[in-house]
Amino acid sequence: MNLDEYRRAARDWLLENAPKDDSPDIAQAKDFMARLYDAGYSGITWPERWGGQGLTQAEERAFAAEARDFALPTYVFSIGLGMTGPTLVDRGSDEQRERFVRPLLRGEEIWCQLFSEPGAGSDVAGLQTRAERDEARGARGDSWIVNGQKVWTSVAQHADWGLLLARTDVDVPKHRGLTMFVVDMRHPGVTVRPLRDMTGRAHFNEIFFDDVPIPDEHRVGDVNDGWSVAVTTLLHERLSISAGVGMSGQKDDPTSLEALRQAVDTTDPLVRDELVELHVRSRALALFNQRLAQETRAGLFPGARGSAAKLLLAELTLFRADLATRLVGPASVVGDSPLAHAISLAPAMALGGGTNEIMRNIIGDRVLNLPPEPRVDKTVPFKDLKVGTQG
C-alpha cells in the first residue's frame, strides 16, 4: 500500500470509528483504543515483536495528519504512547516489553510518568523520593520499598502503572544514585490527589508513596543507572510534544487563523499585520516539524534538535493565545469564552516537558556544543547537596 492509499484507508477508518460523543468516559476511551489497535493504528512505528506495526514515520505522520480532523479520546493514553512506552521499548527487559507494551498500545492499561517533585523540577536529578532494598528492612525477597512524593503527574488518577524515577543511593553524586522502576499505581500505599491548576481544572495530580513495594523485575535498567533511562524518556517527551502525539481536536483551536478570521475585522491593517505574523510563525514551525520528520525518515535522528521544536511550540502557544485575546478584546476574557481558557492554558507548554530555559540550555549544550556552565552539584554526594527550596 502506498502512502496515499494508507492515508485514505486511515481516513475511512476514522470516519467510521471516531467517537461522535464529545467527552467519552474512560471505558469508552479504552474501547476506542482497543479498536484503534486492532485496526493497526496504535504503535504504528513500534517494533512488531512487541505488538507494534513496524512501519515508518511516514505512516505515523500520515495517520496523525488525518487524525487532526477528529477529536479522538486518546489523551489518557498519551503519556504511555509518547513517553513511558517508547522508554520500555528502548530500555526495558524483554520480559517487561512482553508484559507491558501490547496492553499499553491497546489501551488496556494506562500509564503515568513519575519524575518531577516539589523540590525537583528543572533539576529533576535532585529528586528525593527514596527506593530502598527490601532486605534493609529485614524482609525477604528481591524487592524495593518506595517512599516520597511526586507532582505534575498527568492522568495518574486513571493510571494502572507509573514509570518512577527514585533515589537508590545518597552517598554518590545526584545523577549516579537514581534508578528507574515500574510502579503499580493501584497499590494501597499510593495516594493520588488532584492538583488544581490555573485553568481551574485538575489536569495534574500529586502522588504520595507510603511504603510501596516494587519487585526487582520491575526495575528498568541497572541500579543507579536511572538517569540515562530518564534522559531517554525526556527525549521522547520533547519529540512527542512537538509532534503532537496523542493530541487531537486541534480543529477547534480558537487561536487559529481560521477561527480569528471569523472573529475579527480583517480589513483593519493593524489586524491584518498581526494575522500575518500569526501565519508566518505557525507556518515556520510546522515546516520545521515536517523537516525533522523527513530527516527521521531518512535515518537522521534529530536528537537534541527536538528541543528547538519544543521551545518554539511553547513560544508560539503563548503568542497565539495572547494575540487572539488582544485581537478579540474584552469578549475574550468573560464567561465561557474559549479564549479565556486558551490564555489560562497557554503557559503550560512553556513549563511542562522542560521549561523554555532548560530547552535553551539543551540547545546550547548539545546542539551548538557551547561550553557547559560550571556546576557545583556534579561531584558532591547527594546527601551533602542543597536541593529544593532553601529558606
Next chain:
Amino acid sequence: MKLVLSQEQRQLREAVRAFLSAASPPGEVRRAMESPDGYDRDVYARLNGELGLSGLIVPEQYGGAGAGFAELAVVLEETGAALLPGPFLAGVFAVITLTQAPDEKLLPALAEGRLTATLVEGVSRDGEVLNGTAGQVLNGLDADVLLVDTGDALVAVDAEAATREPRLTLDLTRRQARVVLDAARGRVLSTDTAALARARDLRAVALAAEQLGVLRAALDSVVGYAKIRVAFGRFIGSYQGVKHRLADMHCKLEQAESIVRFAAWAADESPADLPEAAALAQAYVGRACFEVARDHLLLHGGVGFTWEHDAHLYYKRAKADEVLLGPPRAHRARLADLLEL
C-alpha cells in the same frame, strides 16, 4: 514536499563551499570589495567555468545544466555565507527572469558566462522604447545587458544605451547603480505578465536562500567565538545570557532553513504553492537573517563594531538583503492578500 537535501545536493554544497573557502576567503572578500571592480573576475570565471554555476538552472536546450531551485538554493546559501562580492545574485536574478521568458540569444550566452545581465524595474515602456530612471540597479555597472521589467513586459536593452552612475551602498560587497534610460530602444522578450509575476516570486525565493546562508554563517561565527572568548574566568558561551540568545538564533536558523527548502520545492514542483512560499520566505527569512546578523555583531562586543572585524559585513548584507525586494511590509501585505484576509 521535500525538505531534506539529497546526497547529490549535499555534494554540490561541499563543492561550492570548498571552492569559495579557497578562492574567496574573508581576506579576499575585503580585497575584492575595495577594488575598482568590486569583485574578482577570475573567481567568477572559475565559478562559471569549473563549477558551471552561471548555467545551473538554465534548461539544457539553452546550454545549461537544467538543475532546479533546490540546487540553486544550495549554491546561494554558500555564496551568501561567504559574502561573495560582486554580481552573482544579480546574474541569478537575470537568469531566473529569462527562464520565464526564454530567449535563444541571451539565455545560452548567460549560461556560458559570456554575457552578464541585471534586472531593472521602475521604467516605463512605449512599444520597444524605454524611458525613466531606476535609482538602484543591482550591479548596474557590471552588466552587458539590462533586463527591464516594466510590469507589462520584459525588455532587453544594451547596457551601453543607458546612462549609468555608481551609487554608494551600505553593503560594500554588492554595488548598485543609477540607470537612466532616455528613449532607449530595446527588444521585447515577453508580455506574459503571469510569467513575470512568477519570475518575481522565484527571485524572492533565491534571495531567501542567500539570506539563509548569511544567517548560518553569522551564527556559526558567533558560536565559534563564544567557545574561545573568556570573560570573568569563563568562556562567554557558558553564560546563559549568551547561550540562551544563541539558542534562540539557532531556532531561527532551523525555521529559516525549513522555509527555504519548502520555497525551493514549491519553485520546482508546486506552482500553486509558489506565491505564498515566496512571500513567506521573504517575510520570515529576511527578518530572521537580519536579527541573527545583528545579535552576532552585538555578542562580539566592542570588536564587532570595528571596521576590521567582519561582523559589520554580515550585518550590512543582511540589512541590504532584507529591503532588496522592497520594504518588508510589502511581502507581508502580499501574504495577507494570498491568505484572503
